[in-house]
Amino acid sequence: MFKGIDYYDIENDLPRATRQLRDTIRSFVDREVLPVIREHYRVGTFPRQLVPRLAELGAFTAGLTGGDRPPLDSVTYGLLMQELERGDSALRSFASVQGALVMYPIRAFGSKAQQERWLPLLASGRAIGCFGLTEPGGGSDPAAMSTWAEKQGDGYRLQGYKMWITNGTIADVALIWAKLDGAVRGFLVERGTPGFTASEITGKLSHRASDTGSLVLDNVTVPAGSILPKAGGLKNALACLDQARYGIAWGALGAAQACFDEVLAFTGQRQTFGRPLAARQLVQAKLADMLTEITKGQLLALQLARLREAGRLRPEQVCLAKRNNVRMALEVARTAREMLGANGISDGYQSMRHLCNLESVDTYEGTYEVHTLAIGRDLTGISAFS
Known part of the structure; x- marks a missing residue:
């Protein structure tokens, strides 16, 4: 089983229960994800057979905040996301969407009826959300969204188009954000609603094992009970993204560790000119640099978790962690691919798959540049967005 990369002995200070759950998820990834993910990546399909196991492991409910105290603390949740992304970004993305982007807003902003109907189904994996x-x-x-809603009789009429939606074509319920009387509101739209269609986005060179779709709402009518009553503006949608970005900051560490572990083993075994690659100074320098950046990312994520637990976490701090850790993981994956030589472009190795996936992770939930400007606005008090 993968032993992890923990150069500063961070995890030794964690509670035994946290380490045990981390090991359970780690074993799941080794035994059930890695043997099948390459083929799913090749053909561009999501491994839906793993959804019930993800539910059993608590991957959808672990990071929920709002209302009662989350069942798992922030570090444990982060480690769960880390191990899932070590398998593939598709697994972590699925869990992030299901828990942070669908269950969280229903729990935080939904009605009691919405919570009672959807949360048990989503938590168990019997329903999928986007x-x-x-x-x-x-x-x-x-x-700048153009999707709009208007009151119509006892319900609402929605019109618009959504793009790059994870779980889009397999979702049983979609949380659609639309403008209603000038304010952004959230609506739960069920699969099969007349006028609501989802189409797969094909031709992806990244996140190939993730379901990605486009959603069309053509004169879609939903009942009054479909609107999230406590979500009254764009800030609520962005609050959901903060939940997901927290998991991404940890997840990226998993991808980076997978690449580092792979290239460390490879350079120790591959012989050139009668000596292992690992004996070369340039190789050792690259390994040291990769390890340093992973360790810095781990310490950043750990402090982020402490702030979250203390209720002192600010959105800009999440931006910094997502920005740093994903870009760090992307550079580690690129370096690992390079060090693997020609082998690095083969899907017999993981690094190229993680590299391609991380190009998407670097873009979604806020690009590196957008997070840069969010931090800049926080530092200077001046917005560069407009």
Whole structure:
């Protein structure tokens, strides 16, 4: 089983229960994810057979905040996301969407009836959800969305188009964000609703094992009980993204560790000119640099978890962690691919798959540049967005 990368002995100070759960998820990834993920990546399919196991492991409920205290503390949740992404970004993305982007808003902003109906189904994996915010003309600027809703009789009429939606074609319920009387509101739209269609986005060179779809709402009518009553603006949609970004900051560490572990083993075994690659100074320098950046990312994520537990976490701090850790993991994956030589472009190794996936992770939930400007605004008090 994968032993992890923990150069500063961080995990030794964690509670035994946390380490035990981490090991359970780690074993699940080794035994059930890694043997099948390469083929799913090749053909571009999501491994739906793993959804019940993810539910059993608590992957959808672990990081929920709002209302009662979350069943798992922030570090344990982070380690869970780390191990899932060590398998593949598709697994962590699925769990992030299901828990942070669908269950969290229903729990935080939904009615009692919505909570009673959907949360048990989503937590058990008997229902799948997706989060419809991004549009073809508005990713980094969600306020520019064109999807709209209007009151119609006892319900609402929705019109619009959503793009790059994880779980889009397999979702039983979509949380659609639309403008209603000038304010952004959330609506639960069920699969099969007349006028609501989901289509798979094909031709992806990244996140191939993740279901990604486009959603069309053509004169869709939903009942009054479909609107999230406590979600009254774009800030609520962005609060959901903060939940997901927290998991991404940890998840990226898993991808980086997978690449580092792979190249460390490879350079120790591969012989050139009568000596292992690991004996070369340039190779050792690259390994040391990779390890240093992973360790810095781990310490950053750990402090982020402490702030979250203390209720002192600010959105800009999440931006910094997502920005740093994903870009760090991307650079580690690129370096690992390079050090593997020609082997690095083969899917017999993991690094190229993680590298391709991380190109998407670097973009979604806020690009590196958008997070840079969010931090800059926080530092200076001046917005560079407009």
